[in-house]
Amino acid sequence: MQGGMRMFKVIEGGRGQAVQMDDWSEEGHGPSKEDVRREAARRISESGYHLSRIREFATGVPMLASLKYLSLQIDFAAETLSRLDPIPEDFRSDGYWPAG
Known part of the structure; x- marks a missing residue:
């Protein structure tokens, strides 16, 4: 390749999901209730x-x-x-969620 042009290949790994989850920020819309529910499910699963x-x-x-109590707190x-x-x-942000 002459002229200093380079080709780059985008490799989607873990970022693919992160980008998909934050699509609302680029569209000018805020997060949805479903986004909050997914975060709660993630936190319960990790606990x-x-x-x-x-x-x-x-x-x-x-x-x-x-653990039961933490699950109730996350749901709340x-x-x-x-x-x-x-x-x-x-x-x-962890500030909105109970500490496990």
Whole structure:
């Protein structure tokens, strides 16, 4: 290639999802209730809640009360955030969510 022109190939890895999730910022629209619900689901999943629930079902050993409580707190935060108009663009910030 002469003239200093270079070809670059865009490799989509983890950014593909991040870009898709933030499409609203480029469209001039704020985040939606569905965006908030996805963030809540992500946080619940990362807490280990689902694995603990499966373990409880399979073994009969109750899940930790703190995990149940955290799940309720995350659900409450999501419900509260999704009622705001507009929903803050930084709604994924840890300041809006309970600490696990």
